[in-house]
Amino acid sequence: MTTGAVATVRGQRSTADLGRTLMHEHVFAVSAALANDRPELAFPDGRAAAIDAAVARLRQVKDAGIDTIVDVTVFGHDRDIPSLVEINERVDLNIVVATGFYTEDLPSKTFEIRQGLARARGGNFYVDVFVADIVDGIGSTGVHAGIIKCVTGPDGVTRGSKGLLRASAIAARETGVPITTHSDPHTRGGLEQLELFAAEGVDLTRVIIGHSGDTTDTDYLKAVMDTGATIASDRFGYDLPGAASTEERVAVIADLCGQGYADRIVVSHDAMLHTDWLDADYVAQHPNWTPTFIPTEVVPTLREAGVSEADLNQILVTTPARLLAAVTKEHRERT
Template sequence: MTTVETLEGPVLVEDLGPTLVHEHFFVKNPELEANYPNPDWDEEAMVEKAVNTLAALYDRGIRTFVDLTVMGLGRYIPRIQRIAAQTDVNIIAATGFYTAKDLPMFFHNNGPGLMIDGPEPLVKMFIDDLTVGIADTGVKAAVLKVVTDTPGITPDVERVMNAAAIAHQETGATIMTHTNAALKTGLLQQEFFKKAGVPLENVVIGHCGDSTDIGYLRTLMDNGSTIGLDRFGLENLLVDTKRTEIVAELCKLGYAEKLTISHDAPLFTVNRSAAWRASTVPNWNNTNISDNVIPALRELGVDDDTVHQIMVTNPARILAGTKAAQ
C-alpha cells in the first residue's frame, strides 16, 4: 500500500481526497521581521486563522492541503505542527529552496569546488527532509519545490534544480515548480530536468494558470508534465473568469489527467500587505476554488468525474510520486 507523508504521519494515498496541491500557510522572512516587525503578524492569531481556514475547507470537502513553503520562504515546521494538531485536514510539507537568482552566502562557501570543498549540501538537506525528517520535528516532506523566474536558470538556481533532480532519483518524490508563465520558463525547467534524467511525468510545472497561451500549456503537457493552474484569485495577473475558461478548454481538449488547480494563497505573506490584498485581490484565498471556481467550471460543462480527476486523482498520483510504481 502506498502512503504519503503528512504533518501527522503517513496517510494512504487513496485517503487523501480532494486536495489543494499548491498552497502556503505563512510566507515569512525571519531576519527581516526580527529586526523590523510586521504589523500584520500575530503568532497566535495567525495559527488560529489557519485552523479556522482548514475547518472551512473541510466543510467544503477539502481533505488535503499541500504547503509548498520551503527554505527561502520562512518554513518553520513547529508552527505548522500546532495547526496540524487542531485539524482533520491532511497537511503536507515540502522541501527545496525558493530563490529566483541567488542562494545565501553559506552556499557560496560550502559545496563542490568552493572555499569549503565537499558534497553539495542541498542534496543532503533535501533527501534528509524527505527520508529522515525536517530538523528535529520528525515531520517528513513529501514533495520537492524549485523556482525558475525572470532571471532564468542562474548558477544558484541550477544548483537547487540539480539537487532536486538527485533527491527525486533517490526518493521518488515529485518535483513541483514555480515559473514565470509569461516568459515560458516551464520549458527551461523541462529541458533541464530531462537532461538530468528526471522523467517529466514526475515534474509538475507550476503557475501555468497565469498564461492564456494554450499552445504553451499543451506543449508542457505533451512533453509529459502535469501543469498547475494554481493561482486562482490572483486576479491582478489574470482574472478568474479567464483562468476558469482555460481549465474548461483544456478539459475539452482531453488534458484533464494533466491538470491541477489551487490558489498559491498564503494566509500571511511578508511580501504583500493585508491591506493590498484586500483591495487588489479580495478572492485570493483558500476557499475560492470550492466556492467559486468549481461551480463556474460546471457551468462551462466540466462534469463531476472530471472535477474528481483534477481534485482527487491527479493530486494523489503527484503526491505518491514514483513510490506507487515500485
C-alpha cells in the same frame, strides 16, 4: 508502481485518503529574523492570534470540501514547520510539506557558501539538505517533506537556479517524491525547466509546472503536458497584472479538458494564510485570494463551462494522488 502513501504533517497517509487536494498553498511563512527581532511586523496581532487565524481559515477550507493541501513553503520562503504542526493539531486536514529553495537565482549566502564547501569535497549541500528533509525529517518535528519545490523567473534558468534545479532533480531521483515548480509561463519557462529535468533523468510525469494558469497560451500549455508533465493553474483568486483572470483560467481548463488533458491539470490558489512578506493593505486588494475560492466559486463555474464531474474528480483527487504517491526504491531501480 507507487507506494500509495505520502508524508504529511500528521504522518504517512494513503493517497486513497487524500480526497480533494489543493496543490500549491502557503499556510505559515514567517522569517526567523523578523519573528525574533521585529515581532510586531511578523505578528501584528501577536503569534497566538496568527495561529488562531490560520486554524480558523483551514477549518473553512475543510468545511468547503477540501481534504488535503500541499504547502510549498520552503527555504528562502520562510518555512516554519513547528508552527505548522501546532496548527495541524487543531484542524482535521492533511498537509503535505515541501523541501527546496525559493529563489529565481542564487540562494541565501549561507546555502551558497555551504554548497561551495561541499562541492570542493565532491559533494552537494543542496541535495544533502533536500534528501534529509524527505528521508530523515525536518528538524526535531518528525515531519517529512513529500515534495520538492524549485524556481525560475522571467530570466529563465540562471547560474544560481540551475544548481538548485539540478539538486532538486537528483533528490527527486533518489527519494521518489515529485517536483513542483514556480515558473514564468509568459516566457515559456516550464519548457526550459523540463528540458533540464529530462537531462537529469527525471520522470517528467512526476513534475508539476507551477503558475501555468497565468497564461492563456494553450499551445504552450499543451507543449508542457505533451512531455508528460502536469500544469498547475494555481493562482485562482490572485489577480496579478498581466495574468489570466478567473474567467480566462476557467475557459482554458475547460478547453484543455475538452481536448483530453484533464489528467495533467491541478489547481490551487498560492494563497498565503499568514506571512510577514505582505501587509494587510496588500492582502485587502485581493479579496478572492483565499483557499476556499476554488471549492466555493471556481468548481461551480467549471461545471457551467462544461467540465464534467469525472474531469473535476481527476483534477482535484486522482491526479494529485498520483503525483504525491512516492515511487518505491524498487521501482526506481527497475526503470
